Amino acid sequence: MTQPMYPAVVPLLSAGSPPGPHFPVGGPVPAEDLVGREPYMRSTTTRLSEGEHLLIAGPRRIGKTSVILEVLRRLRRMGAVTAYVDCLGATDIRGLAERLAGSLLASVEGKEGAIEDARAIASGLRARGRIRYEHLELVMPLVREASAQRAFEIGLDVPRAVAQRTGRRVVVALDEFQAAGRLGPRVFDVMRSRFQAQRGVAYAFLGSEEGILEQLFGEKGRPLYRFAVAHDLAEAGGHRFGIDPADWHAYLVRKLRQKRIAIGETEVDRMLDATGGHPQDTMQLCAALYHFMREQGLRTVTSELVAIAYEVALRELERPFALHWSDLGTQKYLQAVAKRIARGEPLYAARPDGDVPRAEVLRAVTSLRARGLVVRTGRGRYDYLEPMFAEHVRRLDVAPGIVPSR
Numbered sequence: 001m002t003q004p005m006y007p008a009v010v011p012l013l014s015a016g017s018p019p020g021p022h023f024p025v026g027g028p029v030p031a032e033d034l035v036g037r038e039p040y041m042r043s044t045t046t047r048l049s050e051g052e053h054l055l056i057a058g059p060r061r062i063g064k065t066s067v068i069l070e071v072l073r074r075l076r077r078m079g080a081v082t083a084y085v086d087c088l089g090a091t092d093i094r095g096l097a098e099r100l101a102g103s104l105l106a107s108v109e110g111k112e113g114a115i116e117d118a119r120a121i122a123s124g125l126r127a128r129g130r131i132r133y134e135h136l137e138l139v140m141p142l143v144r145e146a147s148a149q150r151a152f153e154i155g156l157d158v159p160r161a162v163a164q165r166t167g168r169r170v171v172v173a174l175d176e177f178q179a180a181g182r183l184g185p186r187v188f189d190v191m192r193s194r195f196q197a198q199r200g201v202a203y204a205f206l207g208s209e210e211g212i213l214e215q216l217f218g219e220k221g222r223p224l225y226r227f228a229v230a231h232d233l234a235e236a237g238g239h240r241f242g243i244d245p246a247d248w249h250a251y252l253v254r255k256l257r258q259k260r261i262a263i264g265e266t267e268v269d270r271m272l273d274a275t276g277g278h279p280q281d282t283m284q285l286c287a288a289l290y291h292f293m294r295e296q297g298l299r300t301v302t303s304e305l306v307a308i309a310y311e312v313a314l315r316e317l318e319r320p321f322a323l324h325w326s327d328l329g330t331q332k333y334l335q336a337v338a339k340r341i342a343r344g345e346p347l348y349a350a351r352p353d354g355d356v357p358r359a360e361v362l363r364a365v366t367s368l369r370a371r372g373l374v375v376r377t378g379r380g381r382y383d384y385l386e387p388m389f390a391e392h393v394r395r396l397d398v399a400p401g402i403v404p405s406r
């Protein structure tokens, strides 16, 4: 799993900040660089504003966080109170509850720091009257509670209390939601029991471990069974990764034209072929291409330039890809099978580098699919979801300088 490169509680007020990079890579991207997500964001905004709970599960780095942050921004403009919590950032249940309550208070009050101030008041470090909050009472019981379990339950009730007190719609986004499960044995049961009676509150659950999330919400007997409706981002509109290639075309042409760089249809297609349209990888390639052209003072994109940018982007993606790869090393045969798929080799045939038992191949394939790394393309045929990751894997055992290709 990749480490998020942005704070767990995203500042609400970004007005006045200097412009970001021309092609943003890394953390969540601003709305104007969110390619092809308009229809999805519109429907998500509407559904949450109507109180529906949504499950947004999808492969890594396809823009889940970017999308939800923009949706929350729109909901705030519509008058809703919102919270965003990255569950990976919490180390215990009390921490999770405090993040949730803190984010909500920041949204109603229009400033951050309510939990810290509430704590200072509770411990007698500061006088209540000196700090101006309208709704601080909502979090005082939470910071005063000695039992972590009780504090957790109190925190989970804050959304309802805010909705009741303000009369406004409350929308809570819980990102990397599957990670909340590691905080305690009955975290999800407690959530269900608290959340289900809350009027005026809508929840969006997000995460990249699709298998776990689908089980959690889709299997009978699981604590969150049918609590949220899956709202598919990865295949929205029937497009690969849910993004219409025409939107990438329009975006690239427009963004490059702003910098007086011209790009033709063929080159855009070439770029999308190389990345499979994977959002992060495509953006990384755009950024590499742009920087290279700026440095060299070039004005027209050619296939050669796309090829150079591809090599640069692949190198820049090495670190996240390597983390991913070492993750696969924790399960026997996973890397071996992943390599065979990357190279398009037969999965079951005996090979000089040691045979993998048939049952183990199947187990590995199931695991790679559950991780959202490979998809089935036909009988016994699998391919990587992310072509650049496949290329990274193909190059792993090769001496530098030799560039193999399928």
Ligand SMILES: Nc1ncnc2c1ncn2[C@@H]1O[C@H](COP(=O)(O)OP(=O)(O)OP(=O)(O)O)[C@@H](O)[C@H]1O
Binding pocket: 002, 024, 025, 026, 027, 028, 029, 033, 034, 035, 036, 037, 059, 060, 061, 062, 063, 064, 065, 066, 067, 208, 243, 279, 280, 281, 283, 284
């Ligand atoms: N629709 C998009 N248009 C352009 N770039 C995108 C888009 N979606 C994602 N990206 C790129 O992918 C990167 C990761 O986006 P984001 O963090 O929103 O994805 P995520 O699905 O939440 O990732 P993770 O699985 O790590 O949580 C962004 O920095 C951006 O470069």
Ligand SMILES: [Mg+2]
Binding pocket: 064, 065, 066, 175
């Ligand atoms: Mg994310």
